[in-house]
Amino acid sequence: MGRHIKAPNMTESKEAGARSRNESIEVGTTVTLLCTNVKIPWSKMFYLIWKINSHKSCRISVVTNDTSFTTCEDEKKMYISTAGDYSLIIPDFSIKDEGIYTCDVSYRAGGYVETIHVSAWARPNLTGWLEDEGGPTFAVCEAQSKPAASIYWKTQWNPSEPKTNSSKNASGLFTVTSRLQLPQNASHNNLTCMVSASPHKWKEIPFNSFKFKGSRNESIEVGTTVTLLCTNVKIPWSEMIYVIWKINSHKNCWISVATNDTSFNTCEDEKKMYISTAGDYSLIIPDFSIKDEGNYTCDVSYRAGGYVETIHVSAWARPSLTGWLEDIGGHTFAICEAQSKPVASIYWKTQWNTSEPKTNSSKDASGLFTVTSCLQLPQNASRNNLTCVVSASPHKWKEIPFNTFKYKASDKVAKHYYYTGPTLLNVRGP
Missing domain, CATH: 2.60.40.10 (Immunoglobulins)
Incomplete structure (x- = not known):
């Protein structure tokens, strides 16, 4: 879908040769923004510069005796016709392309500066549904557009006054929501909400396919x-x-x-x-x-x-809980590891005053979380009196204990927490 915008009759500013106009462009279209109605053969041209001041400023230029260049990082480009028209192509126009576009032209017979104030408009996206939460039934109609749409209702009864509000999202689109209370036993098959026509933008738009909506x-x-x-x-x-x-x-x-x-x-x-x-x-x-x-x-x-x-x-995912012992530098460490979703919480039950365990968590490519807790044991402490516990998660799993600790050949977990070189960190005797 493309649109070719011709330059209308110009309103001259006080500065000779400077002109300006306004253009309103539909979101999603590809636009050919004409610099001016003045046609200049390429053989008589010195240079042409498009200066774009929108969400991100940039410029595009052509010079007859120099290299052309562009600083625009999107797909905007200049188009030069054989008839002597100099246009800017803006593909898939969006609200972020709103701004001031200046065309600066110099040629043998003179020059001019054309400033185009470009705004965006978006055709309404109209939806509707029914709501019933044990009381009256409401018909809801919602239109997302730019500028904000105006909604009214067509019914076969005298309707109550609808409640309407509007908001604007980060992208610049307006959402207008209208809620109409239906009389008892009224059929929604005889109900239509309408978006009023917007001059030069869209015609009146109806919606009548109402269904109950829930989540x-x-x-x-x-x-x-x-x-x-x-x-x-x-x-x-x-x-x-x-x-x-x-x-x-x-x-x-x-x-x-x-x-x-x-x-x-x-x-x-x-x-x-x-x-x-x-x-x-x-x-x-x-x-x-x-x-x-x-x-x-x-x-x-x-x-x-x-x-x-x-x-x-x-x-x-219910926790998969494992545990083992590691020995490093003459000290014993108990490791407990839980893999689950959401992330599990681990604590320890012992018959002695424990040091603070070291704990970290990670998430793998499948979306599962792994929590590892490493606890240093006092000298001569019995692992038979040691339990690690995954705390209960409401509505998902009960508390899960683990107490069958055995030595494992690897000591990589304890080293990760307590050993960084020639000196053990935070390791104390009994």
Whole structure:
């Protein structure tokens, strides 16, 4: 999608030869920003410089008797036509490209400076849904755009006054949200929200595909086979139109069934949909792993309505706990190591006053955390009276003890904590 912007009639400033104009450009388009309507053959040109003052200032120049150069690090470039037009190409225009663009031209018969004040606009992205939390039903309509959109409602009843608010995100886009309370037993099939037309930018935009929308969090143990329920709403297959599971994890895919169409599954692993006789529509995830973390959206449409449920799925792994003894410099050290997700917390139980253990943690490529705790034992202390414990994690695992310590040939962990050269660090006798 491209746009060629011609230079309109100029408003001359007080300085002769200096002109300025305003341009409003749609986000996502490729723009050809014309310097001026004055056509100058290349044979009569001395130089042309585009000075760009946006989120990052840069310049592009061509000189008839010198090398051309650009300091712009994106894909902006100059275009010179055979007809004598000198333009700037801005591919995939974004809000960060807003700014002041100055075209400085010198040729045999004179010169001029053209300043173009460039602003961005973004066509509204319009969505809507229904909310019901045990009370009245609300229809929600949301438009993201630039400038801020104006929303109004069309209904077959006298509506209450909607509640509307707006915000602006870091990228410069405005989000306008309008909430309308529906009368009891009102059908949302007779409901439309509208984004008002914006002169010279977009036409009036309607939205009327309202569905109930919900979200929840699920934390799943690694290695288990999961039946992820779409929602508690039960819908007989005879009433169903379609169900789509949209999976956004390490690899995006989707699974769908429709009563009047072929089923689809683009997932390359063993994920599949399960439909029960009771009207539940679930996703089966066998051998759940950390890479399966992500957002799972169930989009359902049936004769009486529809809903969209988004499930934020995270993984947890029960601690794998091991321990051993190491001997260095005549001192004994007990090492305890737990691999888990989230990161585990280790403490020690002894029959003597212990020194402060040395502990660190790391995370491997698979997303598992390893916590290692190293405790120096007093001289002649019995390892039979020693236990390391992984603290309980609410809703995930109970407290886990380890007390079968044996010597291990390696002494690399103790050396890491207590030995850096010819002198032992923090090592004390009994």
